Amino acid sequence: MPKGLRIAINTGGGDAPGLNAVIEAVTMSAYHRGWEVFGIKNGYQGLLDTDEIIRLTPEKVRNISSTGGTILGTTNRGNPFAMPVKTIDGQVEIKDVSDKILENFKRLKFDCLIAVGGDGSLKIAYDFFKKGMPVIGVPKTIDNDLGGTVITFGFDTAVSIATEAIDRLHSTARSHERVIVVEVMGRRAGWIALNSGISGNAHVILIPEIPFNIDKVCEHITSLELEGIKYAIVVAAEGAVPQGGKEIIKEGAKDGRQDVVLGGVAEYVAKEIAKKTGKDTRSLVLGHLQRGGSPTTFDRLLALRFGAAAIRAIENRQFGHMVALHPPLVTTVPLEDALSTMKKVPLDSDTIITARDLGICFGD
Numbered sequence: 001m002p003k004g005l006r007i008a009i010n011t012g013g014g015d016a017p018g019l020n021a022v023i024e025a026v027t028m029s030a031y032h033r034g035w036e037v038f039g040i041k042n043g044y045q046g047l048l049d050t051d052e053i054i055r056l057t058p059e060k061v062r063n064i065s066s067t068g069g070t071i072l073g074t075t076n077r078g079n080p081f082a083m084p085v086k087t088i089d090g091q092v093e094i095k096d097v098s099d100k101i102l103e104n105f106k107r108l109k110f111d112c113l114i115a116v117g118g119d120g121s122l123k124i125a126y127d128f129f130k131k132g133m134p135v136i137g138v139p140k141t142i143d144n145d146l147g148g149t150v151i152t153f154g155f156d157t158a159v160s161i162a163t164e165a166i167d168r169l170h171s172t173a174r175s176h177e178r179v180i181v182v183e184v185m186g187r188r189a190g191w192i193a194l195n196s197g198i199s200g201n202a203h204v205i206l207i208p209e210i211p212f213n214i215d216k217v218c219e220h221i222t223s224l225e226l227e228g229i230k231y232a233i234v235v236a237a238e239g240a241v242p243q244g245g246k247e248i249i250k251e252g253a254k255d256g257r258q259d260v261v262l263g264g265v266a267e268y269v270a271k272e273i274a275k276k277t278g279k280d281t282r283s284l285v286l287g288h289l290q291r292g293g294s295p296t297t298f299d300r301l302l303a304l305r306f307g308a309a310a311i312r313a314i315e316n317r318q319f320g321h322m323v324a325l326h327p328p329l330v331t332t333v334p335l336e337d338a339l340s341t342m343k344k345v346p347l348d349s350d351t352i353i354t355a356r357d358l359g360i361c362f363g364d
């Protein structure tokens with residue numbers, strides 16, 4: 001077994017419940033091998049300004065696996081290979097600062113970077129790997145849209161929170177005979193909407209993989225009356241698109257953010273339903289509630305397994321790989337493969353078929 005390794009770890013992109021569990025497992029598994037672990041603050045930023053790097057010891061990480069967020073901080077802005085940097089005259093210039101990061105990594109005598117992130121952060125990790133940095137990826141995202149792994153940690157917690165919210169909306173919607181449209185996260189994949197919508201007995205689920213026809217949605221809501229149901233719950237993924245239309249955007253990509261901010265589909269759908277059916281309609285956006293707080297037991301365990309597996313992957317010198325869940329095993333896959341395709345909901349999946357069997361409408 002290699003002795004005395006120095007491992008760096010960062011967390012990048014949007015936070016997800018389970019990040020601290022990965023940090024705990026990485027630190028403890030390394031400690032038991034006689035290795036040292038160093039926490040890099042705020043994604044890759046902490047390898048540019050190296051003042052805040054913290055040595056992670058068992059005392060620092062003990063029992064953090066049950067807590068939400070990340071003790072290392074995170075950001076979904078700023079790619080070191082194309083970083084917006086302010087010039088002296090106040091202008092913004094795009095600069096490649098990756099050489100500086102690699103130089104700092106070598107100066108600090110790190111043997112490997114464990115990058116915990118979604119597709120954006122892991123793509124950066126892969127670019128560093130190609131530049132000569134030994135890297136191991138750990139897949140994180142509530143959206144569950146990363147390839148190479150059956151599931152990412154954070155997803156189960158987000159689905160549980162969304163399901164609980166949907167459960168609660170039934171009683172108020174029923175009491176007022178209202179239609180309530182609830183928008184959930186997930187970017188361009190419908191995993192959160194689908195799983196929480198089915199579990200929460202939604203009447204309509206709108207996902208990016210199935211562009212919806214608003215008239216079909218309205219027809220379904222009206223037809224529920226024949227069964228004596230005078231209210232409806234519609235779960236809309238933030239990336240759901242009307243047939244022939246475009247995704248609804250709250251904010252464009254700016255200030256180093258590589259993707260647009262999706263948002264507004266629930267309000268759009270609610271207004272259309274009100275207009276076309278005359279029903280009293282409300283909308284709400286669950287937003288960051290889905291990312292906050294403690295991880296579920298499933299996510300906690302998965303994140304602990306991923307963290308420990310990342311250390312074993314270093315031992316096996318599997319640099320350029322990502323740990324992944326292929327039940328019942330946690331294995332490794334090349335980062336290149338994991339990043340090559342976004343994981344969308346397969347239209348022939350038994351979950352979609354189950355929803356249709358249950359009478360849930362997808363607006364198609």
Ligand code: F6P
Nearest residue numbers: 014076141142143185186187262
């Ligand atoms: O990727 C995770 C995610 O929560 C998406 O579901 C959502 O579109 C996005 O991040 C929101 O980003 P922000 O935290 O910048 O609002």
